[in-house]
Amino acid sequence: MNSCNILFTSVGRRVSLIRHFYRALKDLKLNGRIYGADASDKSPAFHITEKSFMVPRINHPDYIPSLLKICKQEHIKVLIPLIDTELYVLAKNRQQFSEIGTEAIISNQEVIHVGMYKTATHQFFKKNGVKAPELFSREDHEKIKENLPLIIKPNDGSASHMVFRVDTEQQFDFFAQYVPNAIIQQYIEGEEYTLDVFVDLSGKVRCVVPRLRIEVRAGEVSKGVIVKRDDLIQAGKTVCECLAGARGCITLQCICDRNGTIYMIEINPRFGGGVPLSIEAGADFPKWLLQLVMGEEIGDVADSYKDGLMMLRYDEAIFIAPQGS
Amino acid sequence: MNSCNILFTSVGRRVSLIRHFYRALKDLKLNGRIYGADASDKSPAFHITEKSFMVPRINHPDYIPSLLKICKQEHIKVLIPLIDTELYVLAKNRQQFSEIGTEAIISNQEVIHVGMYKTATHQFFKKNGVKAPELFSREDHEKIKENLPLIIKPNDGSASHMVFRVDTEQQFDFFAQYVPNAIIQQYIEGEEYTLDVFVDLSGKVRCVVPRLRIEVRAGEVSKGVIVKRDDLIQAGKTVCECLAGARGCITLQCICDRNGTIYMIEINPRFGGGVPLSIEAGADFPKWLLQLVMGEEIGDVADSYKDGLMMLRYDEAIFIAPQGS
Known part of the structure; x- marks a missing residue:
């Protein structure tokens, strides 16, 4: 063995x-x-x-x-x-x-950098013609006034920490100062999706699994459902094909507005917290990854998962008795 | 049967x-x-x-x-x-x-009311000589300035939603407006404990289980440990003995500062999210409750649980396939 x-x-x-x-x-x-x-x-x-x-x-x-x-x-x-x-x-x-x-x-350092800073992510999307929410400069008072509501969040944040929606100029003035390394982003009303993308060791996109975030707790999905939609799959593929040096599981966040327009928000080049849903649906990232590492081929896995599987999370726990008891 | x-x-x-x-x-x-x-x-x-x-x-x-x-x-x-x-x-x-x-x-309506509004909770503590963080009026500028940092939160909030620590007058001015039905509370630096209190159907306190909140996610404990400390147990007993009309599981929140002073914060007259830790430690609230409902006596259960048990939570999930698949 x-x-x-x-x-x-x-x-x-x-x-x-x-x-x-x-x-x-x-x-x-x-x-x-x-x-x-x-x-x-x-x-x-x-x-x-x-x-x-x-x-x-x-x-x-x-x-x-x-x-x-x-x-x-x-x-x-x-x-x-x-x-x-x-x-x-x-x-x-x-x-x-x-x-x-x-x-x-x-992934390589360039990909990590692109994912780590929202401004770098935005530049990457722009350069590659990927639709994303606009970023505004805090000095651009007129644009900010016109575009309310807006999202203010840290350039290097994660897990929804310090993310605020601002509805008024007064809120804007406050949160733009309050949030460390704040960036100012266009607010997109719509449904939030995660795309779990499996990129093989040579950088080829092999599978994209979209899942709708129905409910989020502490920045992580607590209720979600697989939505096998071609436009979302294609959007995930496009982003990761532009990401030279991506490898393994890449987790993308996007918002789909009422017209069906997809706005890319985030790139997290690692296994996302909600990936067990995609795996349960049949996208067996762990197995594929081990196969590739062991030098096996995995064939065409793009269509390997089922639509519509829903995940409802709850707390399970490990209990540890004190030593000596 | x-x-x-x-x-x-x-x-x-x-x-x-x-x-x-x-x-x-x-x-x-x-x-x-x-x-x-x-x-x-x-x-x-x-x-x-x-x-x-x-x-x-x-x-x-x-x-x-x-x-x-x-x-x-x-x-x-x-x-x-x-x-x-x-x-x-x-x-x-x-x-x-x-x-x-x-x-x-x-519990009866009076107890529910006391738990539901932070101002009512505070009045109850004050009336019964229970130490609690001070509340400040937003008009009392001098006191607010002197007592920074402060906590601002909704009078009727739950699950840590819209709870902010304010460190400056500017932050105070903003959050006092931003938070709906805001109350202004003294900030107590210390360790946060939950007390799971079992009150029998006649209103008698039968068991108090203190557990330290080591880590909290989305307002609910994600890592906790039983700390069987007499002062905490006594504090929980005192509060619930003053709560005429309490029944079943009462969940108290308190903070213990570095001098060991206990400040009561909240009364939630229901099973708390973290109560499985107390039950695992031996405080068998579900069993006792059913025994009492069936007319059995439960004896002296005050000391029925073990000190030091730790709970480390993680996500488990239920997966639901779409209908017809």
């Missing part, structure tokens, strides 16, 4: 996703262990990985060395990062992982 | 709590069915209740009649409401449920 040990970094609450990787290993009859790394010992996913590693915080100089040490020691074949803030430093050091036999499933 | 059918209203995402009630029925060898009611057909808990009832929204005039109809038709012995906004109307109509043989586990 082939061996394929996997290390997830910043595992946190990603229990469902990791369970799918266990299942994928089994489906493929691969002899692999799954490990987790996180800076917090209170990571629920630590309790389903076979070994858990407490590592320094992402911005600590020892972060990469500590991951390299784990990868070497545990013969890690695949490293999968799970939160935005670690992507850049991992992309920068991908070669070092490669040299010890670990394939870090991550 | 005795029969004890249970109806949960506004079941939403309360899967864990309902599973504990199934377990309690089994432990007690009671012949009971569990039903759920909600205004949304996208309630995850609908998929674990034996029957699910779509009902009008809480503020609709048909809400109570529709619940009465279900209770009569399904021989419901116990009705357990799960969200704040339905408590008042249910308390007001409790007699009607009683007349058809349904015991609504709910």
Whole structure:
């Protein structure tokens, strides 16, 4: 049996996703262990990985060395990062992982940069003719007045933290100062979709799964449904084909207004929190990823998932008794 | 076998709590069915209740009649409401449920009122000598200036919606207008605790379980730990003993500052979202409640739970295929 040990970094609450990787290993009859790394010992996913590693915080100089040490020691074949803030430093050091036999499933630095800053994302969309909400300069008082309501959010934000809709000039004046590194974005009324895009290791888009965000809690989807719409699929394909250096799962956010116009909002070059819905629908990203890493071909998977599957989330928990009890 | 059918209203995402009630029925060898009611057909808990009832929204005039109809038709012995906004109307109509043989586990209207408005909660604490953060009038500019930072939140809010910490006078001026029905509260730096209090059907406090809120997402605890501290237990007991007309599970929020001073913040007269942690620790509120409803005594349960149990939550989901697939 082939061996394929996997290390997830910043595992946190990603229990469902990791369970799918266990299942994928089994489906493929691969002899692999799954490990987790996180800076917090209170990571629920630590309790389903076979070994858990407490590592320094992402911005600590020892972060990469500590991951390299784990990868070497545990013969890690695949490293999968799970939160935005670690992507850049991992992309920068991908070669070092490669040299010890670990394939870090991550896009290149340019792609990470495009996803990390809303202004860079916007420039990328503009340059490639992708429709996106306009950005406004805070000095452009006339335009701002005309275009209310607007969205104000941090240029480098994530998980809907510090995102405000402003309806009046007074609100604008306040939030443009209050929100750190604020950008000012056109407000688009419509339905919000996530597109889970599977990009193979050579950068080719293999599958796009649109899912409607019916309800969001703490920035993550809590109710969602697969909507297999050609225009959304094509929009996701176009964006990722323009993203030279994209690899693995790319998570796009877009809004579709009442006329059916699609506005691209965000690029997150990692597995999104709601991806278990796409996987359950048949888009088996974990299996495909492992197949590609093991040198197998996956064939045409573009149409591999079913329309209409709905996900309703609720809280499950791991309970830990105090030591010595 | 005795029969004890249970109806949960506004079941939403309360899967864990309902599973504990199934377990309690089994432990007690009671012949009971569990039903759920909600205004949304996208309630995850609908998929674990034996029957699910779509009902009008809480503020609709048909809400109570529709619940009465279900209770009569399904021989419901116990009705357990799960969200704040339905408590008042249910308390007001409790007699009607009683007349058809349904015991609504709910406090009286006075208790609901005290919990519903932060100003009423504060008056209640003050009247009963319970330490709580001060409230300020927005006209009292000098005091506000002296007491920054402050908390601004809606008088009738829930789930941390529209709660802002303000650090400057400028922020104060803005948020005092921006937040609907704003109240201005002293900011207490410290650790936030929830106290799950079990009050029997005659209003006697039987058990208080303090749990530290380590991490909160969307207003609900996502990581927590039982902290069996006498001062917190006593504080919870004192509050609920002053609450004439309290029944069932009462969920209190408090903050404990670095000197160990406890400030009471909130009273929610219903099962809290994080109560599965207390139940897992041994405070078997579901079992006790059913025993009391069936006329059994529960003995001295004050010390029935273990210290130090930790809960780490993650997302689980129910997946629903489209009809006809």
